[in-house]
Amino acid sequence: MGTLSIMTLVVAAIIVLGVIGLLVMITRFYVKVPQGWALIVNDTSATPKVKFTGGVVWPVINKKELMKISLITLQIDRANKDGLICKDNIRADISVAFYLRVNETSQDVLKVAKSIGVDRASDRDAVNELFNAKFAEALKTVGKQMNFVDLFEDRIGFRDKIVEVIGNDLNGYALEDVAIDYLEQTPKASLDPNNILDAEGIRKITELTATHNVHTNNL
Template sequence: MGVITTGLGVLIAVAVFVVIVLLFMVSRLFRKVEQGKALIISKIRRVDVTFTGAVVLPVFNKAEVMDISVKTIDIERTGNEGLICRDNIRADIRISFFVRVNKTTEDVIKVAQAIGTARASDQETLQELFNAKFSEALKTVGKQLDFVDLYTKRNEFRDQIIAVIGTDLNGYSLEDAAIDFLEQTPMARLDPKNILDAQGIRKITELTAIEHVKTNEFQKKEEKEITRQNVDARQTILELERQQAEAEIKQRREIETMRAREEAEIATAHAQERLRAEGANIRTEEQLGIQQENKAREIAVAEKNRERVIAIESEKIEKDRMLEVISRQRETELTTIAKDKEVEGRSGRSPR
């Protein structure tokens, strides 16, 4: 029993060791693939492609990485190499095509076998592969459209180019296209000896002449419209000014009427106030006159009373004086009588 247990322990330990070794080997041999890349594994009997990752065995397998991200191919045609439109007008154009290796096992293998993994997404290689095809498609579609349509319907132009090229390009796919620049080729860069350029120059001359005439007509029409609008505006302004003048005259008249009415009311109020003031003054003067008369009367009465008192006093004084005089006279007479009597008495006693 102990031998069996020991044997099982050894087997388990060996199994665990083997698993650990295998995991370590797998971790060391596993190749992870970045986004936008493809891993091509050439085995003894077949070729595998993975876009995530796989185990690569040394000696037995050969692994190559291919760039399958989107690449840009620029096509530019300018000057006497410009794109010829249906009306033989040349156009300067710059268009970008976005291509990539199609993300399928078959297409990745096809590109790898035809071009090689290193050159599959090389810019120069892509230019060599597709420049002629894309340029031809550009000329084919451009010749189907007049320049004005080419210029105004860019999205349709781009879609037609993509349709002519197609999306399957021997393992590559055309993702999209973008027109970066599109303008009419300047006439100075055209060759008058070239029949197509000569026709294009004539077309440009005709179109520009027509446009000049239209422009002149539009300018004249614009001038007439501006003049008409100015006349209408002037008439409107004059009418508004007339209405404003009438309104101002009416307003001034109303103001003057109101001012005259207010001035009349003020004058009436002043007159009434003046009359009230004059009445008050008259009443005041009457009161003052009455008071003065009363005062004069009182003064006169007082004066008469004073004179009466003075007269009474004077009369009393005079009476008292007269009484005093009379009294003195009586005293004098009595004194005289007394003296006379004394003298007579003296005279009668002397003879004896």
């Protein structure tokens, strides 16, 4: 066998060993991302890389962070003297669940990481602090657009209006759903007759009750 052939075999062997070694290293440093999580890889580039299934994290030159992006439930309850005021000034005891998650795009994951941090992205208390005022204001706004009876009978329409008022600008989060878990008229005993709105609500409840009783007696 000539010298050239031997050198060719040596080079080929080195290439094969190099490829095998590279594959072993990739397998060793590959990080699989669990469902409901995102992998953020900080490398030498200006913008970190975001992976949703998995990626290679090289030691020393890369830094990895895992962000939980699974569904979070935020609950807003309004009852008694703090009940939701409707268009006709009747108060409603209401419990609304808001389902949201970090939006599954690289841009939104990085936006959330920058705004509240990777570790707090799916922390219920942190997210509640971020959105409670916005969601409560949306609830109040829509409540004042509907009479209590309309709100009670058209919960889907009520829900859709809440979603519309909240909008899509949620700082990297996506609102998956809104559910009206509980909705009833606030008892008259819980209302303050010295409050102008409650006084009007009491008057309206009295009128509706009287009308209902007359209708029932005529049956």
